[in-house]
Amino acid sequence: MPPWIEYSACAVCAISGVLAAEGKRMDLFGAVVLALVTAVGGGTVRDLCLGIRPVFWVQATDYLTWSIVAAVGTFVLARFMPMPARALAVADAFGLALFGIVGTEKALFMEAPALVAVLLGIVTAVAGGILRDVLRGEIPWVFRPEVDLYATAVCIGAMVFILMQQWLPSAGWHRYAAMSVILVLRLAAMRWKLRLPIFETRG
Template sequence: MLTIISWLDIIGVAIFAVTGALVASRKQMDIVGFVLIATFTGIGGGTIRDLLVGATPVFWVKEPLYPLTCLASAVIVYFTAHFFESRYRVLLWLDALGLAMFCITGAAKALSLGVHPGIAMVLGMISATFGGLVRDVVCNEIPLIMRREIYAIAAALGAVLYVGLVQLDLPVGIPALIAFLAAFGLRASALVWGWGFPVYKARPGRDYPNE
């Protein structure tokens, strides 16, 4: 299981780093901006998870492979992003992949540190969503987590399933596989069919200005 989790984790970092670099390309940044945003996005969620549970130094301070992965991802995107017809769709789909990976690896790391299973679910969701949130706040884009389509709940589903299934003593890799498919499937459905929850409307037709 450890192998599958580590494997998912480094791929997830690379994928999120690519989404960060794609946002940098949309903002027409220079190569330094690509590297910075790719790194924030790739390791941001896991960094916040580690800080919250007190697993310091955080993971990438102990393992330089992670920042190097972000660096490589940023450079590759800088020289290849123009091959894609719609970088925004690529971004959304890669973000969905990374989300489905990180809700599992985040929950797994939290469990390995002995926290309460319910909190491990929350930390899995945080790992999956905060890298993208930091990316969007720093770049002044509307955070995906704020959009109408199902997003955070897909990460929550994956984390809950994973934490629940690892209690059942299933064969190695099965909980991660099921949780991954559920989380990615839900987010993918939301992307394809625009699934979302109803938004709050107190009094239809009335606008809520900032003051």
């Protein structure tokens, strides 16, 4: 996995963390903390599950640097120009796509079974967002029925990645194809309100 992909994932998730602070009366420090939790939370849970010590952002602090720069830049920019209404959702969608495959590929590299790799891909993609939403006092997006194809998009993309790894092991573009699957599914779900059935009883 090229390092720039995980750096980009951290930066995009940090941006979503700052955008999520809107309306919560947070200062710069609070917004950066929220951004860092969003950026490294999922990868931290993944590394702990895989038994990797120290976790990725302790081994290489550049991940923190990229996240902080992206967070501060977004904080400053948002003070001088209005952010589009869907900026948070779009940034979050890119974070899902990048981190979903980063987590899946790292789990496979650590010789985890395919099912475990898919689950850790999902965890890497959504755990940071869960922590972000809990800290800002909101129901996490992954548990909201009105948020369309969230973890489901990551699950499908991770499975596509694993199948392509098996069928085309020498191809260098399968990770980008799988990321595109996640991103397209999430954006299409946002556009056309695609979602799974909601659990309801007859009563």
